[in-house]
Amino acid sequence: MTRDIFVFVEYRDSTVRKASLELLSRGRQMAGKFSSSLCAVLMGSGVKELAQTLKGFADKIIFTDSEELKDYGWDTYGSALEQILKKYDPMIVLGTSSMIGKDLFPRIAARMRATMISDAVGMDFHEEGVKVKKPLFGGKVVSWLAPDAASMSFITFRPNSFAVETADAQGEIMEEGLTIEKDPRMKTVSLEKSGSKKVDLQEADFIICGGRGMKGPEHFDALEEIAGLMGGRVGASRTVVDSKWREYDDQIGKSGKTVSPKLYIGCGISGALHHIMGMDTSKVIVAINKDPNAPIFQYADYGIVDDLFQVLPALKEELKNTREET
Amino acid sequence: MNILVFIKQVADTEARIIVSSDHKALEIENKYAVNFFDEFAVEEAIKIKETHKDAEITVCTYGPARATEALKTTIAMGADRAFLIDSANTEADDPLVVSGYLAGFAAREKFDIILCGRQAIDDENASVGAMTAELLGIPHVSMVTKLDVIDGTGVRVQSEIEGARKISEVALPALFTTQKGLNEPRVPLITGVMKAMKTQIPVIDPASIDTPFGPATGGASKIKVLSYESPAQRPAVRIIEGQTPVEKAKNLVKSLKEEAKVL
Numbered sequence: 219m220t221r222d223i224f225v226f227v228e229y230r231d232s233t234v235r236k237a238s239l240e241l242l243s244r245g246r247q248m249a250g251k252f253s254s255s256l257c258a259v260l261m262g263s264g265v266k267e268l269a270q271t272l273k274g275f276a277d278k279i280i281f282t283d284s285e286e287l288k289d290y291g292w293d294t295y296g297s298a299l300e301q302i303l304k305k306y307d308p309m310i311v312l313g314t315s316s317m318i319g320k321d322l323f324p325r326i327a328a329r330m331r332a333t334m335i336s337d338a339v340g341m342d343f344h345e346e347g348v349k350v351k352k353p354l355f356g357g358k359v360v361s362w363l364a365p366d367a368a369s370m371s372f373i374t375f376r377p378n379s380f381a382v383e384t385a386d387a388q389g390e391i392m393e394e395g396l397t398i399e400k401d402p403r404m405k406t407v408s409l410e411k412s413g414s415k416k417v418d419l420q421e422a423d424f425i426i427c428g429g430r431g432m433k434g435p436e437h438f439d440a441l442e443e444i445a446g447l448m449g450g451r452v453g454a455s456r457t458v459v460d461s462k463w464r465e466y467d468d469q470i471g472k473s474g475k476t477v478s479p480k481l482y483i484g485c486g487i488s489g490a491l492h493h494i495m496g497m498d499t500s501k502v503i504v505a506i507n508k509d510p511n512a513p514i515f516q517y518a519d520y521g522i523v524d525d526l527f528q529v530l531p532a533l534k535e536e537l538k539n540t541r542e543e544t
Numbered sequence: 545m546n547i548l549v550f551i552k553q554v555a556d557t558e559a560r561i562i563v564s565s566d567h568k569a570l571e572i573e574n575k576y577a578v579n580f581f582d583e584f585a586v587e588e589a590i591k592i593k594e595t596h597k598d599a600e601i602t603v604c605t606y607g608p609a610r611a612t613e614a615l616k617t618t619i620a621m622g623a624d625r626a627f628l629i630d631s632a633n634t635e636a637d638d639p640l641v642v643s644g645y646l647a648g649f650a651a652r653e654k655f656d657i658i659l660c661g662r663q664a665i666d667d668e669n670a671s672v673g674a675m676t677a678e679l680l681g682i683p684h685v686s687m688v689t690k691l692d693v694i695d696g697t698g699v700r701v702q703s704e705i706e707g708a709r710k711i712s713e714v715a716l717p718a719l720f721t722t723q724k725g726l727n728e729p730r731v732p733l734i735t736g737v738m739k740a741m742k743t744q745i746p747v748i749d750p751a752s753i754d755t756p757f758g759p760a761t762g763g764a765s766k767i768k769v770l771s772y773e774s775p776a777q778r779p780a781v782r783i784i785e786g787q788t789p790v791e792k793a794k795n796l797v798k799s800l801k802e803e804a805k806v807l
């Protein structure tokens with residue numbers, strides 16, 4: 219029996235994030251191949267019921283429930299994770315390259331002197347261990363990296379890297395009672411939750427993104443309606459964010475977020491390299507631009523050359539119709 | 545107050561990058577710049593110095609000789625001194641190895657605040673900041689968008705976390721990674737550029753640094769690059785036909801549904 223494969227599970231509003239389910243799905247195939255067990259690690263305050271929902275996805279669900287873990291902090295979550303890792307000594311720890319993943323994983327990987335590969339998009343087998351697919355230079359190059367199979371590896375993946383497969387495992391639920399250590403040098407003064415129920419931009423399956431061609435902030439309502447219809451999110455180019463038409467949270471590209479939805483629709487976006495770098499791993503790319511020579515058409519699968527203000531209302535109607543049919 | 549800034553010289557986003565025919569190496573066009581997010585770190589250090597007159601700004605990178613150029617840019621912006629830990633052209637694929645050298649350097653210098661970028665735009669790891677803080681045993685805050693030194697002993701920062709904005713107070717010494725929005729990096733003045741041209745950048749032999757793993761040899765890379773590939777080329781775009789915008793929208797949705805099967 220080889221060492222376990224761990225998945226650090228993230229959730230939001232008492233629902234496990236899709237990205238974590240993706241990792242559990244891929245992790246299951248890996249565990250099968252290595253004949254190791256797949257273990258979901260869940261921590262927080264009041265997560266007992268949430269642990270139950272993971273039963274079908276893993277062989278073991280280790281959770282720790284503590285008031286100290288109500289809000290995320292690398293010190294408290296790290297303290298819990300460290301204790302669990304030391305106890306079980308897994309081979310691989312999988313996580314999402316979310317803000318928590320980017321903050322917690324390197325900190326604890328360094329503590330464990332583990333190998334850390336972040337922001338990957340694929341994973342396969344290599345000799346005794348795994349190999350990981352990771353884009354470099356904003357997607358200009360793709361690399362395959364092999365973490366040392368003998369040491370513990372931490373690997374984070376972009377959301378939408380793997381398909382979610384429902385499994386019918388009968389995972390054993392195990393509670394770990396831990397003493398959580400808080401770093402006295404850190405003090406939270408305030409935590410202002412945005413309260414938005416919108417899906418996370420990086421996790422959205424559908425993104426409709428507006429550029430300077432949208433002409434002004436008021437026209438983004440049309441995009442919001444379409445995103446709402448599709449259960450997706452509105453994105454923006456940097457020009458739009460710099461003009462204060464949209465929040466920085468919406469920015470896609472080199473200096474914003476990297477997204478890979480199933481469907482990306484760019485409206486009035488020229489397709490500057492800095493923008494492309496943030497979205498070219500999308501499964502299907504659509505561009506709507508009145509300029510047939512706009513660079514975005516070099517990256518798009520489908521293009522409409524026309525005035526976006528004429529196209530958007532019709533697009534909304536069409537999408538609505540297909541939604542109603544299905 | 546001693547401020548330490550870690551910067552990385554990275555290939556410019558415009559630089560041409562070619563994968564070698566055996567898929568083992570990259571040929572990068574000679575266009576390099578200070579990492580986009582690190583400019584915010586340098587700028588913030590200078591802003592702290594402007595209000596705390598006793599502050600000194602030290603910049604350091606682990607990289608090849610060409611990275612001296614990037615260090616000079618930070619001197620031109622207003623940093624006081626800069627050091628190159630010579631990577632002797634070995635690629636630093638393992639962030640823990642890089643963090644080991646940086647932490648070793650920081651431990652032998654005196655510092656109160658360490659600033660680094662949120663992530664390097666070449667490897668996009670977003671790992672070196674938190675790792676270095678851990679190796680030094682100091683607290684860190686990621687993706688800081690506002691930073692105020694309260695007095696000599698603490699800092700109040702605003703940072704972005706999932707779906708929320710957090711304000712925290714952190715005791716010094718501490719490390720912060722910088723995010724867009726923190727400030728507007730200045731363009732060096734000609735006097736700064738002159739000063740940078742005259743500045744000698746000391747080169748440090750990594751073997752002389754005591755890393756948290758012991759001497760440098762203790763921290764060999766545990767990540768092996770198997771191969772590089774060019775990204776899969778997308779097929780040429782299909783421009784959707786139609787007499788009117790409405791017809792085009794209709795045909796697009798049809799294609800997305802029947803051909804691409806994403807609806």
Ligand SMILES: Cc1cc2nc3c(=O)[nH]c(=O)nc-3n(C[C@H](O)[C@H](O)[C@H](O)COP(=O)(O)OP(=O)(O)OC[C@H]3O[C@@H](n4cnc5c(N)ncnc54)[C@H](O)[C@@H]3O)c2cc1C
Pocket residue numbers: 428429430431432454455456457458469470471472473474475485486487488489490491492493496506507508509512524525526527580
């Ligand atoms: C260091 C650095 C980092 C950067 N990071 C990012 C980043 O993260 N994200 C990002 O997006 N950019 C980034 N940029 C900026 C990037 O280079 C471009 O300037 C930006 O993406 C352009 O935005 P845009 O496409 O909205 O605007 P434009 O380039 O002005 O394009 C507008 C497009 O709209 C079309 N249009 C106008 N009217 C209509 C209409 N009625 N119907 C249809 N089409 C219409 C036009 O034909 C044009 O193609 C960065 C730049 C630098 C230097």
Ligand SMILES: Nc1ncnc2c1ncn2[C@@H]1O[C@H](COP(=O)(O)O)[C@@H](O)[C@H]1O
Pocket residue numbers: 550551552579581582604605606607636639642646659660661662663664665667668669670671672673
């Ligand atoms: N080789 C390096 N030398 C100095 N600083 C670095 C180096 N690599 C990364 N950093 C710093 O760590 C940040 C995060 O880098 P990364 O983890 O590589 O994405 C960068 O923005 C730099 O501030």
